[in-house]
Amino acid sequence: MITGENMPDEIKSSGPNDEAKPPHVYFGMEKDQLMLRLFLAMTVIAVISIYIMGTDALIHILVALITVLIIHYIIYGIQKSMNLKPTYETPASPAVAGLIVGLAMPIGGPFEITAAVAALTILVFKYGQGRYLDRKYLNPAAASKTLLLVLLSAIIIFEDPLNTGMIFHPHHLRLDLLTEKGFQDSMWIFSGETLPVLGTKLTAAQSLFFWQTHGWIGGASGLAVLIIGGMTTIWLKLKWRIIVSTLITMTILATAMGIFTGGNILLRISFHVFTGSVIFMAFYMATEPQSTPMPERSQYIFGVSLAIVTFGLQLMNVLGGSIIALVLLNLATPYLDKIGYRTPYGHGGE
Numbered sequence: 001m002i003t004g005e006n007m008p009d010e011i012k013s014s015g016p017n018d019e020a021k022p023p024h025v026y027f028g029m030e031k032d033q034l035m036l037r038l039f040l041a042m043t044v045i046a047v048i049s050i051y052i053m054g055t056d057a058l059i060h061i062l063v064a065l066i067t068v069l070i071i072h073y074i075i076y077g078i079q080k081s082m083n084l085k086p087t088y089e090t091p092a093s094p095a096v097a098g099l100i101v102g103l104a105m106p107i108g109g110p111f112e113i114t115a116a117v118a119a120l121t122i123l124v125f126k127y128g129q130g131r132y133l134d135r136k137y138l139n140p141a142a143a144s145k146t147l148l149l150v151l152l153s154a155i156i157i158f159e160d161p162l163n164t165g166m167i168f169h170p171h172h173l174r175l176d177l178l179t180e181k182g183f184q185d186s187m188w189i190f191s192g193e194t195l196p197v198l199g200t201k202l203t204a205a206q207s208l209f210f211w212q213t214h215g216w217i218g219g220a221s222g223l224a225v226l227i228i229g230g231m232t233t234i235w236l237k238l239k240w241r242i243i244v245s246t247l248i249t250m251t252i253l254a255t256a257m258g259i260f261t262g263g264n265i266l267l268r269i270s271f272h273v274f275t276g277s278v279i280f281m282a283f284y285m286a287t288e289p290q291s292t293p294m295p296e297r298s299q300y301i302f303g304v305s306l307a308i309v310t311f312g313l314q315l316m317n318v319l320g321g322s323i324i325a326l327v328l329l330n331l332a333t334p335y336l337d338k339i340g341y342r343t344p345y346g347h348g349g350e
């Protein structure tokens with residue numbers, strides 16, 4: 001039984017016969033502490049990404065953070081002036097959302113798109129979901145990015161609305177990931193990278209694992225995300241079952257595809273698992289507390305399903321499709337939450 005000062009607000013404020021609204025996990029720390037530590041962990045990834053990808057990565061991250069924090073403080077000021085309890089007492093949670101947006105953007109995308117995604121994230125999917133729905137059904141950054149880019153894709157008055165590094169990007173449409181030669185030829189964009197200190201030329205597989213200058217900012221170094229993400233998972237007790245099941249399933253699917261089509265299996269694994277949209281998403285977006293399942297069995301189902309849908313979208317050349325897959329699985333979370341729930345003794349029915 002949880003007692004004392006660390007008791008969650010949902011339980012503190014409830015009466016003797018009230019029940020806290022699910023989903024709820026007790027981490028042994030306050031929410032702001034959790035958010036600040038998560039922000040710190042992702043900042044390490046951000047610094048590495050900026051070093052690898054350069055000034056544009058810094059600008060994307062700053063644009064996302066500044067946009068989110070400006071909107072947060074405007075809403076905070078309005079709520080205070082109306083004597084309303086602020087939705088977020090501190091900027092910790094909005095700042096984490098802003099940093100995730102910055103790290104989830106493609107390095108080649110326009111800064112205006114980053115600002116728009118950040119604004120949608122904080123306004124609609126952070127404040128909006130929290131105020132008008134009984135839970136956060138969708139991951140804020142994934143939902144806002146998917147919504148905006150789908151809308152842009154539908155607006156034909158733009159000369160090139162899809163040139164934003166995601167969905168059916170013109171370069172992605174020319175990829176052929178279903179044959180050995182097509183896949184090998186498609187990996188040219190990751191080839192030829194050079195480690196600046198050692199001066200070593202990297203193969204495409206090595207680049208995908210160590211040093212990417214193309215793709216999601218947060219995935220510039222798959223190795224860095226793997227190490228820092230693993231440490232963060234242990235430190236903050238993230239939903240490791242989702243992470244493990246997602247990455248293992250992606251590895252199995254990539255291996256099977258490599259065997260079926262022939263060619264370099266290691267390159268297949270490097271591409272399908274360590275592109276930024278997969279490795280960063282698995283650690284820092286697919287583990288969001290409220291939009292992903294709570295029961296252990298459901299987390300495994302979620303992770304396996306997330307990998308299958310992501311892999312399918314990759315083969316269709318939707319290389320940022322992991323966030324679309326995440327949004328689709330978020331919608332299934334309320335149903336997955338029912339798997340593994342135990343009915344208290346003496347309470348029949350649902």
